[in-house]
Amino acid sequence: MWWFQEGLCILPVALVIWTAATFIFAYITAVILRHVDPLVPYISDTGTVAPERCVFGIMLNVSAFLGVATMYVRYKQLQALMDEYDTRLNRLNLLGFVLGCGSSLGMCVVANFQKTTLFSMHLVGAVLTFGVGALYIFVQTLLSYLMQPHVHSKTMFWTRLSVGIWTSASIISMFVSSVIMYSSLPGVEVNKKLHWTPGEPGFTAHIISTISEWSLALSFVSFFFTYIRDFKKINLRADVLLHCNHLYDSPHYRPVTARTPAETSPLLAGSI
Template sequence: MLNIAAVLCIATIYVRYKQVHALNPEESRIIKLNKAGLVLGLLSCLGLSIVANFQKTTFFAVHVCGAVLTFGIGSLYMFVQTILSYQMQPKIHGKQVFWIRLLLVIWCGVMLTCSSLLYSGSFGADIVQKLHWNPEDKGYVLHMITTAAEWSMSLSFFGFFLTYIRDFQKISLRVEATLHGLTLYDTAPCPINNERTRLLSRDV
């Protein structure tokens, strides 16, 4: 499920990148932020796939690295996209969506801080791999807080992607196949009927 979610997130992040690029082809600052957002988003998706494929109890170090990529880099991606939303006001972007994204980023930052407390080492090195908890265990309250924080961050990520709905309603994507040969075995130029080309262009 997480691997499928990672692929869907990659598609969403790429569509967002292309949309911002099309809206601001000459703004150098926005172009740089947009490219940074693409890289951060892809790294976050890589982390999500790592978390999915390396269990916490078996490959703890790898699992934690994936979690850092997912939540840490993912939070940076959300922050960059929020800055882009601010930079594109008021001509291209509305203020309401910006404030919603900003609140989600702030909330995610607070939850990320809460989640990192368990890994600080104050309650022992093996506590992070503990699977069964009792209310009388040391660090039980913090464990419950960090668990709620991690789920809250996950929901914040989904909520952030949901803010793209109205933006994506303003864009259409299509795939165009161009023949470079008459068969799949040679590279001879493919003759194209001019009348057919005009009709295709008119349909598009």
């Protein structure tokens, strides 16, 4: 058995690989077609012009679905552990799942509202994705702190805290540099500007902002690598419960009496 076949660790692995492939594919396509500059464009700029816009949107929607699935499994795992260790953390765990769903919703908004068409909705999506996503990271980090040493080690807590600090630093850097960039270009529709010339007003702030955005995306995606070890311990099991021996009401079928026991059939070994 390969390592990614153990438990459900394929979920966070698929999320990280697919999301990274989304950004890389859109970037390579946009650069080859000369829709953006090769020097660190905004991630959203690489998915603004067709044909990469369509592929970027579809792939990012798939990433959002994988994100919800991963966060739900994480929520159920911690819920089961909290029943054993500390039931008071259930609300914090639920809050983390809600924040995670909000971040995934933001990815869908970014995927369907391009920066150059409806900038306000695109901005809302970006805030949901990265802002709410950063809160999700810190909630999970706090849970890791409160559940050590029985569930999580100190190493895992410090790893997640480091990723959270990295994410926060990237957000602050991107926000400050973006404010400087927009203020240095009055009257210019910066959200529609896809090509930049070195030395022009706002170029330095633009580069810092784009580097911060790529750093933010990398930190956010990297956080899910910390789930791999935990997800190896999770398996799924589905039980089929038949209440009768036929699917439709028909005189040709004998109805199940009270003496007929219900049938169960395990489909997948293991449990959450």
